[in-house]
Amino acid sequence: MFNSMTRRRFLENSSLIAVASACGTAFAQSVPRSSFGAQSTAEEVTAGLDLSGKTAVVTGCNSGIGYETMRVLALRGAHVIGTARSVEKGREAADSVTGRVTPVVLELTDFESIVACADEIQAMDVPIDMLVLNAGMLLTELRQVSGLEMQFVVNHLGHFIFGNRLMSRVTDAPEGRVVVVGSIAHMGAPEGGIQFDNLGGEGWGRQSYGHSKLANGLYSLELSRRLAGTRATSNCVHPGGVRTNILRNTGFSGARLNKSPEQGAATQCYVATHPSLTGVTGQYFADCNLAEQGDHQKDEAMAARLWEISEELTRDYLL
Ligand SMILES: NC(=O)c1ccc[n+]([C@@H]2O[C@H](COP(=O)([O-])OP(=O)(O)OC[C@H]3O[C@@H](n4cnc5c(N)ncnc54)[C@H](OP(=O)(O)O)[C@@H]3O)[C@@H](O)[C@H]2O)c1
Numbered sequence: 492m493f494n495s496m497t498r499r500r501f502l503e504n505s506s507l508i509a510v511a512s513a514c515g516t517a518f519a520q521s522v523p524r525s526s527f528g529a530q531s532t533a534e535e536v537t538a539g540l541d542l543s544g545k546t547a548v549v550t551g552c553n554s555g556i557g558y559e560t561m562r563v564l565a566l567r568g569a570h571v572i573g574t575a576r577s578v579e580k581g582r583e584a585a586d587s588v589t590g591r592v593t594p595v596v597l598e599l600t601d602f603e604s605i606v607a608c609a610d611e612i613q614a615m616d617v618p619i620d621m622l623v624l625n626a627g628m629l630l631t632e633l634r635q636v637s638g639l640e641m642q643f644v645v646n647h648l649g650h651f652i653f654g655n656r657l658m659s660r661v662t663d664a665p666e667g668r669v670v671v672v673g674s675i676a677h678m679g680a681p682e683g684g685i686q687f688d689n690l691g692g693e694g695w696g697r698q699s700y701g702h703s704k705l706a707n708g709l710y711s712l713e714l715s716r717r718l719a720g721t722r723a724t725s726n727c728v729h730p731g732g733v734r735t736n737i738l739r740n741t742g743f744s745g746a747r748l749n750k751s752p753e754q755g756a757a758t759q760c761y762v763a764t765h766p767s768l769t770g771v772t773g774q775y776f777a778d779c780n781l782a783e784q785g786d787h788q789k790d791e792a793m794a795a796r797l798w799e800i801s802e803e804l805t806r807d808y809l810l
Pocket residue numbers: 550551552553554555556557575576580597598599600625626627628645672673674675729730731732733734735736737738748
């Protein structure tokens with residue numbers, strides 16, 4: 492019997508989440524509560540795991556959270572394919588860690604570069620157990636790429652192409668996991684969420700980063716729906732406020748952000764590897780646990796529309 496004591500304990504230890512997919516089929520997932528939290532490091536959340544034989548792809552592996560993610564996944568035995576914007580940056584990062592890291596070049600503003608990078612990874616002919624879409628930028632002034640707001644391009648559209656071209660390798664893996672690095676900043680997107688009628692960014696002001704991070708969260712949500720029926724999953728994470736190079740274009744110092752890169756990489760490493768999360772998909776994590784998210788990031792219709800628009804904008808580069 493499911494008596495009140497058992498029920499209370501169950502609710503303490505897990506969050507039962509009802510997720511209605513866009514096609515109207517409701518399903519429930521039990522997501523275990525972890526003992527890890529804001530202070531936990533990537534090494535701590537992966538302690539005891541043997542990732543040998545597994546392959547991870549991590550974008551933005553030469554700096555900040557991505558560097559630490561690459562370092563710890565390789566330390567645990569995974570073969571990490573790490574992207575950087577130049578051969579030199581990737582090689583330097585790869586050579587500085589213990590384990591097997593293969594650097595590849597990826598420039599997310601250049602769609603040809605994305606195709607070339609994904610083709611290079613495809614040619615390695617291995618299933619991808621972990622695809623960590625981590626690279627990102629934060630701007631406080633308007634910049635555009637081919638008329639589109641630049642963070643939307645780098646943080647979302649570039650990864651949309653990259654994911655499209657690699658997803659068959661993720662679904663080849665016994666339990667492929669896509670981890671999209673979003674942010675709590677998604678709550679600060681412009682009113683109405685994704686600005687479908689104005690993707691040039693005019694008038695968004697400082698909400699432009701939040702807009703791109705909302706796109707990350709919605710991408711993960713729609714991807715999880717599209718992966719239904721496969722063994723693969725997709726989840727989005729907020730790493731916390733982390734002392735990295737992310738503020739480099741803003742004139743602000745990140746010195747007062749509360750997490751170290753070791754702590755900042757914990758949630759994405761946890762979601763990418765932890766055995767307790769097998770089958771968990773379409774969720775949003777922070778501090779290694781489920782987290783509150785804004786209404787727009789849960790909006791399945793907005794997620795589906797973003798997917799369609801992203802396809803239209805990148806059609807020439809998709810498989
Ligand atoms: N730090 C935080 O407080 C925080 C909070 C929430 C979410 N996040 C997210 O965490 C992720 C990692 O950021 P971080 O804090 O580790 O920042 P970071 O130290 O600045 O690292 C960003 C990484 O993304 C790469 N990148 C930037 N623009 C790129 C482009 N056009 N093409 C390809 N790669 C590009 C960078 O390469 P280069 O070094 O060559 O520029 C670098 O490897 C981002 O998605 C960010 O939005 C960070």
